[in-house]
Amino acid sequence: GESVGLHLPTLSVQEGDNSIINCAYSNSASDYFIWYKQESGKGPQFIIDIRSNMDKRQGQRVTVLLNKTVKHLSLQIAATQPGDSAVYFCAENIRSSGSARQLTFGSGTQLTVLP
Amino acid sequence: DTGVSQDPRHKITKRGQNVTFRCDPISEHNRLYWYRQTLGQGPEFLTYFQNEAQLEKSRLLSDRFSAERPKGSFSTLEIQRTEQGDSAMYLCASSLRGQYNEQFFGPGTRLTVL
Numbered sequence: 001g002e003s004v005g006l007h008l009p010t011l012s013v014q015e016g017d018n019s020i021i022n023c024a025y026s027n028s029a030s031d032y033f034i035w036y037k038q039e040s041g042k043g044p045q046f047i048i049d050i051r052s053n054m055d056k057r058q059g060q061r062v063t064v065l066l067n068k069t070v071k072h073l074s075l076q077i078a079a080t081q082p083g084d085s086a087v088y089f090c091a092e093n094i095r096s097s098g099s100a101r102q103l104t105f106g107s108g109t110q111l112t113v114l115p
Numbered sequence: 116d117t118g119v120s121q122d123p124r125h126k127i128t129k130r131g132q133n134v135t136f137r138c139d140p141i142s143e144h145n146r147l148y149w150y151r152q153t154l155g156q157g158p159e160f161l162t163y164f165q166n167e168a169q170l171e172k173s174r175l176l177s178d179r180f181s182a183e184r185p186k187g188s189f190s191t192l193e194i195q196r197t198e199q200g201d202s203a204m205y206l207c208a209s210s211l212r213g214q215y216n217e218q219f220f221g222p223g224t225r226l227t228v229l
Contacts, residue, residue, distance in 0.1 A: 105157025
């Protein structure tokens with residue numbers, strides 16, 4: 001079936017370097033793609049979203065890139081800090097069979113920031 | 116703290132018992148969601164409320180699961196006749212009307228079924 005998935009389960013980066021977390025999706029009908037961050041013992045936290053008709057969107061220290069040709073999504077984190085260590089999930093917003101929308105999450109990438 | 120709260124944070128029960136979890140959303144959020152999350156996986160959608168109306172239920176939500184939001188504020192999720200496969204983190208989230216992407220999650224209730 002259609003799903004959202006991730007290329008790599010773990011990623012380690014040096015503090016201060018840039019991080020790139022990748023995600024592949026298969027559902028072309030998704031209207032939005034979203035990145036969430038989940039720290040240990042906490043619920044997921046919204047980072048940034050991008051509409052399907054956009055290629056790039058920037059936030060504070062984060063950039064999301066969307067390549068619809070290859071159905072690929074990435075999250076770039078500039079100057080990675082220890083507080084960025086977490087599991088990152090990509091998610092897609094899709095209208096379900098009813099009128100409601102729901103988020104479908106991928107399986108996550110563990111980002112570890114090394115001192 | 117004005118975030119989403121969940122109670123209890125941890126629940127250990129024996130197979131066959133019933134359990135009930137509570138979620139208190141952010142007060143001005145009229146949308147409330149329940150998810151289930153197993154180790155290493157992303158949250159899986161279970162059900163969704165707009166005010167007190169339950170508008171969507173996942174096929175993951177078997178007949179043993181029931182959720183309510185009687186006054187459009189807090190919500191409860193009950194699991195009857197628990198099974199070991201029900202062991203997971205149960206997450207609640209809330210959002211403003213019309214805002215689907217930015218959901219505010221609670222810390223979750225970790226259920227262990229022995």
